[in-house]
Amino acid sequence: MLPIKLPGLPMFLCFTDLDGTFLNHDDYRYDAAVPTVQALKKLDIPIIPTTSKTKAEVINLRRELGLQDPFIVENGSGIFLEPGDQRFDFSGLDLNIAVNQGFTMITLGITYDQARQNLQDLATQLGEPLRGFGDLGLPELRALTQLPISKLKQAGDRQFSEPFLRPQADLKILETLAAEAGLQILVGNRFCHLLGAGAGKGRAVNLVRQAWQKAHPDQGPVKTIGLGDSPNDLSLLDAVDVAIVVPGPQGVNPKLLPHSLKKGWFIAPEPGAAGWAGAIEAQLQKFVGP
Structure with a gap:
């Protein structure tokens, strides 16, 4: 069923970060948000996670909340949606679209292997080791994130980007080196993130908005x-x-x-x-x- 538009209600799409936003900063709980999530669902307003988390992490959360809406992962490196979701039309947008484990996947960034190799290359240029998520053992990651082992394994199931510990060197130097290599660095609360220049939460949001408008040409601006x-x-x-x-x-x-x-x-x-x-x-x- 297509989302309803109540009299006088401009239909809207809700894009939300997760860690520290929808999820509490320290305990990652979201109990206080559940009634509001249910209210949005009753209005058929899409709730679109837009996060640094991985696909595996978001799938688990979507299942807990009963969401069927698209989701944006790894800081806008990838967009996933249920196959056959006719509320969003990404055709004609010149995007890299494929099928990935039962989802339609739109890739905006680079692969995880490329992110890992590029992080090593940047470390060499910087003259300082850069310790990425893939370099950190589960005990150290657990101490840094307070996540249980099961969720850390989901966080490690990466496809497009590599979180890493902030270097001692001036971050602006590293950002310049990354830009010269066609990459970008985003700074989060716990980690920096290395991703492709084509990725970005803002770009992903705009593409999802365009796909919605394309599928609803008579609705007017969303x-x-x-x-x-x-x-x-x-x-x-x-x-x-x-x-x-x-x-x-x-x-x-x-x-x-x-x-x-x-x-x-x-x-x-x-x-x-x-x-x-x-x-x-x-x-x-x-x-x-x-």
Whole structure:
């Protein structure tokens, strides 16, 4: 069934980061957001995870929440959707589209093997070892992330990008070297991420929006809402109509605060899942009413 459009309600797509946004920063729980997720589902509003997480991690979360909507992984390196989902039409957009383990996969970035090799090459140029996710043992990763072993294995099932520990050298030097190699580096709360220049949360959001509009030519412009908490969400927040910054336990990320003030982005009322829910509910009240 195609999403409904209530009288006076601009239909919107909800793009959301996960870690520190939909999921609490410390315990990764999302209980406080479940009622709001159910409200969005009743309105047939797509909830589109837009995250640094892997496909394996997101599939597990989608299953828990009962979601059937597209999802964007590894910082906009790949878009996945259920085969036959006619709500989104990616044809004619000159994209690398394939079938991957039961999903339609759109690749915007590089392969994981390429990311690993490029990280080694950058380390050589930088003159400093760069320790990627693939170099870290499970005990060390568990200490860094507080994730159980089962979820760490899902996080290690990478296809497009490599998270790595922040180097001691000036990060701007590394970013310049990466750009010269046709790559980019995004800084998250726990890791830096090496990915292809064609990847990006903002680009992925725009493509999903275009695919929706292409499948709904008579609907008119679709509204988009995006939620994020860290610098690697900047392109996501820039790409949407309504940008919402979810604060961390110590407040809004200092690197997001100037952007939010300058651009008038909304600030969620509290951190994590509860803040996510509160911010979405505020937007629903504007569109639907109490």
